[in-house]
């Protein structure tokens with residue numbers, strides 16, 4: 001069981017700017033240890049339960065490998081192979097699972113489901129993606145930006161595409177860490193401030209033209225046109241999003257040292273041109289790898305508090 005006050009990571013704003021400064025520093029230290037093959041087992045005898053109600057490659061591998069590297073172990077559950085898929089109440093599942101493990105990571109549909117689980121959990125719960133948020137991904141993206149370019153404070157991030165879980169989380173991060181998001185979405189797919197949970201309207205600016213959103217941006221980023229759970233809208237989205245493909249023209253109007261990020265999986269020729277994602281400004285592979293390093297720092301923080 002955890003020895004610290006119970007903290008969950010359900011959305012980006014669950015941690016303070018000061019805690020992020022600490023986490024990002026720890027992630028860099030933990031990454032260095034990994035690269036040097038230095039054994040670091042602060043979570044020996046701790047267990048992480050991972051619950052997936054949607055598909056995953058990066059989230060599963062990064063949490064599973066990360067937990068083993070910290071000396072702990074992992075239990076992997078999906079809707080199909082557990083009682084979660086046979087309508088066992090969330091409250092009951094949370095009570096049972098959290099009596100046996102030290103930490104829970106959940107990828108699910110509505111944010112209300114993970115909040116409900118957390119309410120009944122004895123141990124920290126981490127959001128591994130919901131319809132509304134993807135905080136671990138934005139944590140990795142910010143870490144990656146800092147690795148390549150230094151502080152993100154005062155910088156401009158261009159979001160081109162769907163007003164989805166990634167966009168909402170970028171907005172929360174901008175409000176908390178003091179940078180700006182230029183958002184361009186097709187009509188009908190806008191970000192919703194109240195869903196995103198931001199109170200300061202000046203942390204983002206809306207552009208109807210994606211090219212204008214990218215002008216002078218320090219980072220250009222996008223995501224799939226159709227997120228998991230929205231597959232029935234696939235055809236309508238293909239038509240609506242046709243002009244929201246990050247191309248070399250968009251990268252040209254961004255700052256000359258602008259980076260390109262994508263949380264992956266990507267669809268070349270849809271939300272991004274191959275020349276951009278496979279081009280010199282793209283840092284998508286570092287971004288994917290960094291999921292593991294930041295999540296190791298996050299698990300350390302939730303279970304052990306501030307380690308120095």
Ligand code: CP
Pocket residue numbers: 055056057058059060129137263264265
């Ligand atoms: N970016 C991300 O969360 O990837 P997976 O869906 O593969 O976990």
Ligand code: NVA
Pocket residue numbers: 129130164165166223224226227228263264265
């Ligand atoms: N917005 C995407 C992110 C996948 C990592 C989705 O929710 O499917």
